[in-house]
Amino acid sequence: MANISLTWLGHAGFRLDGSSGKRVYIDPWLDNPKMPESERVIEQIDVLVLTHGHSDHTGSAIDIYQQHTPAVVCMTEIGDWLDSKGVEAHGINKGGTIDIDGVRVTLTDARHSSSLPDGTYAGEPAGVVVELDGTRVYHAGDTCVFGDMQLIARIYEPDVAILPIGDYYTMGPREAAVALELLGVKRCVPCHYGTFPLLTGTPDELRKLAPGVEVISPEPGETIEL
Numbered sequence: 680m681a682n683i684s685l686t687w688l689g690h691a692g693f694r695l696d697g698s699s700g701k702r703v704y705i706d707p708w709l710d711n712p713k714m715p716e717s718e719r720v721i722e723q724i725d726v727l728v729l730t731h732g733h734s735d736h737t738g739s740a741i742d743i744y745q746q747h748t749p750a751v752v753c754m755t756e757i758g759d760w761l762d763s764k765g766v767e768a769h770g771i772n773k774g775g776t777i778d779i780d781g782v783r784v785t786l787t788d789a790r791h792s793s794s795l796p797d798g799t800y801a802g803e804p805a806g807v808v809v810e811l812d813g814t815r816v817y818h819a820g821d822t823c824v825f826g827d828m829q830l831i832a833r834i835y836e837p838d839v840a841i842l843p844i845g846d847y848y849t850m851g852p853r854e855a856a857v858a859l860e861l862l863g864v865k866r867c868v869p870c871h872y873g874t875f876p877l878l879t880g881t882p883d884e885l886r887k888l889a890p891g892v893e894v895i896s897p898e899p900g901e902t903i904e905l
Contacts, residue, residue: 682697682698682740682811682814683696683816684904685697685868686900686902687870687898687900687901688711688713688714688718689712689713689844690708690735690871691705691709691818692705692706692708692714692840693818693870694707695811696897697811697812698812701725701726702810703724703782704727705821705841706729706737706744708735708739709740712874713874714899715774716879718900720839721743723751724749726881728752728753728809728876729753729799730820730821731753731757731805731821732757732793732801732804733793733794733801733821738796740766741765749874751767751769754803754804754847755802756770756799756800756802757795757802758871760801767835770785770853772802773788781811783811787807787830789803789804789806789822790822790823790871791822791823792804796835798824804821804822805820806820806831807820814836814905817835817839817841817864819843821849823850824855828862829862829863831851832862836844837864838866838905839864839866839867840868841867841868843869843872844869844872844881845880846880847879849871851879852885855867855889856889859892864894866904867894867895869885882896883893
């Protein structure tokens with residue numbers, strides 16, 4: 680029996696459901712064009728993780744907190760901004776780990792940019808490793824490939840990698856294939872593609888470039904077992 684399930688919310692958003700009943704959301708942008716109607720209303724959320732400040736990752740965070748008051752984990756500068764908006768956040772930094780009632784969240788490096796919807800400086804972008812019920816999921820956030828992904832592999836040994844493949848704003852399939860080599864994972868869930876015409880990378884392109892890796896591409900709203 681799988682320890683956790685993973686649901687793609689469209690764009691870069693995901694929901695993790697553990698066998699323990701814990702539910703974690705990563706970068707849920709409830710207004711994204713690919714967001715299924717069935718997922719726009721959140722019934723339960725224990726932990727909300729934000730990788731960086733851009734509105735397509737943080738745009739729903741305040742509303743979600745006001746409705747459900749989950750534990751929020753993010754970069755320290757985003758945490759300060761959220762605190763000013765009435766959101767109590769755990770603002771940590773890269774390499775830092777926090778354990779929230781059995782859900783371990785670690786921020787990792789990422790190569791991108793980061794600012795909040797009102798232009799406030801949001802610190803550096805991050806990826807995240809979530810360990811839930813014995814399964815480790817690495818969500819790279821918005822990033823290009825970088826050599827130190829091999830350190831993420833060495834230190835955290837993720838079971839599955841969630842990688843952006845859309846190109847233009849993040850890496851495309853060619854860089855994502857190299858990222859998979861560095862990470863050494865055998866399962867990948869692509870994201871940040873197909874939301875807008877500019878995001879042209881596809882899972883099929885990644886499959887051609889990453890033989891030996893199971894590229895799992897659920898439809899928005901579809902749940903897979905890990």
